[in-house]
Amino acid sequence: MSRRFAGRVAVLAAAVLVVTGCGSTAPGEGGGAGADGTATSGVPGPGDDLATVAPTGDPPTEPGGWRRRPPGNVAPVEAGRVRRVVVAPDKFKGTLSAEQAAAVMTEAVHDRLPDAEVVVVPVADGGEGTVDALLSAGAVEHRFRVTGPLGGPVQARLAVGEGTAYVEAAQACGLVLVTPTPDTALRAHSGGVGELVRHALDLGCREIVVGVGGVACTDGGSGALGALGARDVGGQRLDGGGAGLGRLTGLDLSGLDARLRGTRVVVATDVTNPLVGPDGAAAVYGPQKGAGPQEVDRLDEGLRRWATLLEAATGRDVAHSPGAGAAGGLAGGLVAALGAEVASGVELVLERVGARDVVAGADLVITGEGRLDAQSLHGKAPVGVAGLAHEHAVPVLAVAGTVDPDARERLAERFDAIWSVAGEVGEQAALQRAAASLGAVTRTALDAWLAARERTARRPRPTG
Numbered sequence: 001m002s003r004r005f006a007g008r009v010a011v012l013a014a015a016v017l018v019v020t021g022c023g024s025t026a027p028g029e030g031g032g033a034g035a036d037g038t039a040t041s042g043v044p045g046p047g048d049d050l051a052t053v054a055p056t057g058d059p060p061t062e063p064g065g066w067r068r069r070p071p072g073n074v075a076p077v078e079a080g081r082v083r084r085v086v087v088a089p090d091k092f093k094g095t096l097s098a099e100q101a102a103a104v105m106t107e108a109v110h111d112r113l114p115d116a117e118v119v120v121v122p123v124a125d126g127g128e129g130t131v132d133a134l135l136s137a138g139a140v141e142h143r144f145r146v147t148g149p150l151g152g153p154v155q156a157r158l159a160v161g162e163g164t165a166y167v168e169a170a171q172a173c174g175l176v177l178v179t180p181t182p183d184t185a186l187r188a189h190s191g192g193v194g195e196l197v198r199h200a201l202d203l204g205c206r207e208i209v210v211g212v213g214g215v216a217c218t219d220g221g222s223g224a225l226g227a228l229g230a231r232d233v234g235g236q237r238l239d240g241g242g243a244g245l246g247r248l249t250g251l252d253l254s255g256l257d258a259r260l261r262g263t264r265v266v267v268a269t270d271v272t273n274p275l276v277g278p279d280g281a282a283a284v285y286g287p288q289k290g291a292g293p294q295e296v297d298r299l300d301e302g303l304r305r306w307a308t309l310l311e312a313a314t315g316r317d318v319a320h321s322p323g324a325g326a327a328g329g330l331a332g333g334l335v336a337a338l339g340a341e342v343a344s345g346v347e348l349v350l351e352r353v354g355a356r357d358v359v360a361g362a363d364l365v366i367t368g369e370g371r372l373d374a375q376s377l378h379g380k381a382p383v384g385v386a387g388l389a390h391e392h393a394v395p396v397l398a399v400a401g402t403v404d405p406d407a408r409e410r411l412a413e414r415f416d417a418i419w420s421v422a423g424e425v426g427e428q429a430a431l432q433r434a435a436a437s438l439g440a441v442t443r444t445a446l447d448a449w450l451a452a453r454e455r456t457a458r459r460p461r462p463t464g
Helices: 003-015 098-112 130-136 169-173 182-187 191-202 222-227 241-247 258-262 281-285 293-314 330-338 345-352 355-359 381-391 405-412 421-425 427-432 434-458
Strands: 084-087 117-120 140-147 153-161 164-168 207-211 264-268 341-343 364-367 396-400 417-420
Touching (some): 084 098, 084 355, 130 164, 153 169, 164 169, 164 191, 182 241, 207 345, 264 330, 264 345, 293 330, 345 355, 345 381, 381 396, 417 421, 417 434
Parallel strands (some): 084 364, 207 264, 396 417
Antiparallel strands (some): 140 153, 153 164
16 A cells, blocks of 8 residues: 555654544544553663663663663664654553554653654554554545344444455454353354455455454354355355354355455464464464363364365365464465465555555654563564564664563564563553553653663764
C-alpha cells in the first residue's frame, strides 16, 4: 500500500498529540493490551547507572540479570541532534490500543525532544489490532453486522485501502466475545469471518487479507466456508463449530462465491502449528478457549475428519501443514478451499503501513506492547519493528507493560534497552493508570538514552 499509505503516516507526524484512524467513520477504541503478568525486576530505572542503556560499549549485566542488546551495527548519532523519532507500538492489551499508546509515547517524546519530528506508526502482528493499524495508515473503515461465534449478531469492521480489504477474524469470532467454557469451545464457529469476506467482495476488493488470531472457535474454518457458499453433501450445517465436524459426510465447494476465483486471499499469521496432532490447533489452543481434555480430543478428532474432507474436495492435504492450525484451523480451511496464501502477519502489516520507509533515516525508534516474553520473539510486532530499526542502524527502545524475566536475555538481543512499566511503577498503577504510567516510563527511558548518548559523545576518540 504503500505510497499513499506511507504518505498518511507522514501526515500523522504533524498531529502527534492526537492519533486517530482514517475512514468513512471514526474507528473504534480497538482492543488494547496491557500490563498483564508479573512485574519484572532488574530493569534499569531512574537511579541505575545510565551506562546500562548506552548505545555503545560492552553490554553490562545488572544484578537482576537484565542485559541490554549489544550495539551491533548501530552507529551513535551526534549528541544533541535528534531530528526524527519513530513511535511504533502495538496494543497494550486490556488498557491501551496501539493508537492510544502511540499518542502517550509521542507526548513523552515532545516533552524531552521538543524540536524533533515524531512519526507515529501504530503497528500490529496480523491479529487483534490489525484493522486499527491499517486505519491509522489511511485505509477506510467499513462497519457490518455479522454472525458472532455463538450465533448472535456482532458489529465488525473492515479496513479497505487500494483495492485490498483487511479482515480481522477476532472481530467476528474473537475469544473476547464469549465467556470460555467447554461448551463454547465446542460450539464456536467462524461464520462471521466468511460474511466479512463476502462484504469485502461486495466492495469490489480483489485482494483480501485475513488476519487470524485470538478466536474462540476450533472449527477449521468450516463456518467461514459455509458463509461463502460451501455445503455438506449430507445436509449438515457447516456452522456447528468444532463439535459438528465429526457429523459431516462430504464437502461440496461448487457453490462458493464465484468472485473468489479472481480474488487473492492472504492469511496473515506467524503461527506455525499444524492443523492436528499434539502441536495442532485443538491441543495447543483449545484449553485457552475453554476446552478440557475430553473437548480437546473431540476437537482434534473433528479436525482430522475435516482435513480428510478438505483433501477429498480440493486435493490439498493441510492436516500437518505448518500454520494450518492458526485461528482454530481457520487458516487451514482457507488455504485448502480458497487457495489462500500464508504470509507473516507482522511483516505484512509493517510493510502495508509503511514502517520501513519511516524508520529509514530516523535517529531513534520507540516500540512496545502489553507484555514482552518468549512469544514476542516469534512474530510479534515490537520485535518486527526492532528488526527494521537494526536494518537501518537505528537505536530502538522497548517500553512494555511487563517483561518476562525468563526471556530477558533473549529479548535484550533485539533492543537497545527494555523498560517494564510494571517494573517501574508497580503492577497496580500500570493497570489502573495505564496512560500516565506509560508516559512516565517512556520519559524515563528517553532521559536515560539521551544521557548515555551525551556521555558517549564526550568520550575521547582514539587518534592516529
